[in-house]
Amino acid sequence: MKLKQSLIVALILSIIGLTSWELFWRSQGYYPTLDDNKDLWAVQRAKLKTLTNQDVVLTGSSRVLFDIQLDAWEEETKKRPLQLASVGSSPLPIFHDIVETTDFAGTIIVGVTPTLFFSTTYPLADPWRRTQIRADFHHERTYAQRLNHHLSIPLQNSLAFMINYEERGYADEINLRGLLQKVKIGNRIKNDFPAFHDFGDIDLDRNMKMREKTVTDTAFANSIIRVWGWYATAFPPPDKASTMPFFVKDAKKFMARGGNLILLRCPSTGGFRMGENAVSPRKDYWDELVAQTKAKAYHFEDYEQLKYLDCPEWSHLSVKDANYFTKELVKIMKADGALSHSKTN
Structure with a gap:
């Protein structure tokens, strides 16, 4: 008793x-939100084996994740693309994995954020490691890991205190690691990395939307801009000598089997755009990449309806502008015949 x-x-x-x-x-x-972790990504990656040559796969860094809205794309094309872009990382490992381990020959859109796309092929460097981990996890995940992920979804969707990011660095973590980092003890050496707040919400199919606070709260947006400034001083210079031939080789292999490759340069503004122009000028990076791959390519600066879009924190579009960008981009691609891929294996 x-x-x-x-x-x-x-x-x-x-x-x-x-x-x-x-x-x-x-x-x-705080409010309940999903973590865009390797489990969430792997669920989408597994769907690739069911796709046909009429389907579209999105890869790239966070700009493709924020700027391409899946609902808007589906509204314009009647087909929902598969979202495999990944934040703060190089798209090269994911594209390489698709080319080497699948026979998919539909359309793959690869977002080109110069500082990340041309960053490195060194396997231990963060931009490469982040996406390589996801590609490897897709092939190696166990049934126990799959079950654990599915059981965690209702909890993530219901409880704010479940916020626990896979990648370190976010100031919004509610776990022992995150809370301890906020504790000030004596003269402990201060981490000079500025507070980095999550500014997007993701759905189960990895449709990412910028939080409205990023648009309406200038101080909040500036806190993210400070992080971009920190990375600008911490990142090594681009390694075009290794990244360009690595991607071009995969691109040619993919197109040789009938795949439809599209390169996409999403908007950036303010100091971020100035930095990109200085470190990776268009003629030496984007133009050369397009010339070597001979793929269809779309750069936001080439279109009047896209070139003046503003990024609240210099690197990603608000939900409103992302919907507009997606719809206009689809119209441009349709007019160019870029989405009429119908070749069979």
Whole structure:
């Protein structure tokens, strides 16, 4: 009897404690949201084996993730693309994995963010490692890992205190690691990395939308801009000598089997665009990449309806502008015949 009473008391205290913890974090402005981790990515990657040559796969860095809205794309084409872009990373490992391990010969759109696309082929460097980990995980994940992911989704969608990012660095983490980093102890060496807040919400099919706060709160947007400034000083110079031939080789192999490759340069503005112009000028990087691959290519600066779009934090589009960008881009591609790929294997 005493054991039963103890169990009931423990259960009640646990419920009170978890409820109080959840209410506290919600009072701080947090809300339930999905983590764009390797599990979420792998679920989408697994769908590639069911696609036909009429389908579209999106790859690239965070600009493709934010700027291409899946609902808007489907509205214009009647087909929903597969979103495989990944934040803060090089798209080369993912494209290479698709070329080497599948026979997919539909359309692949590769986003070119110069600082990441041309960053490195060194396997331990962050831009490469982040996407290589995801590609490897897709092939190696166990049934236990798949089950664990599916069981975690209802919790992530329901509880704000479940926020726990796969990648380190976000200031919004609600876990022991994140909370300890906020504790100031004596003269402990301060991390000079500025507070980096998550500014997007992602759905199960990895459709990413910029949080409205990024558009309406200038201070919040500036906090993200400071992170881009930090990376500008910390990132090594582009390694075009290795990245260009690596990608071109895969591009030619993909197109040789009938694949439709499209290169896409999404908008950037402000200091970010100035930095890109200085470090990776268009004629030496984008233009040369297009010339070597001979792929269809779309650069936002080449179109009046796209070239003046503004990025609230210099690198990604708001939901409103992302929907507009997606629809206009589809119209441009359709007029150019870029999406009329119908070749069979």
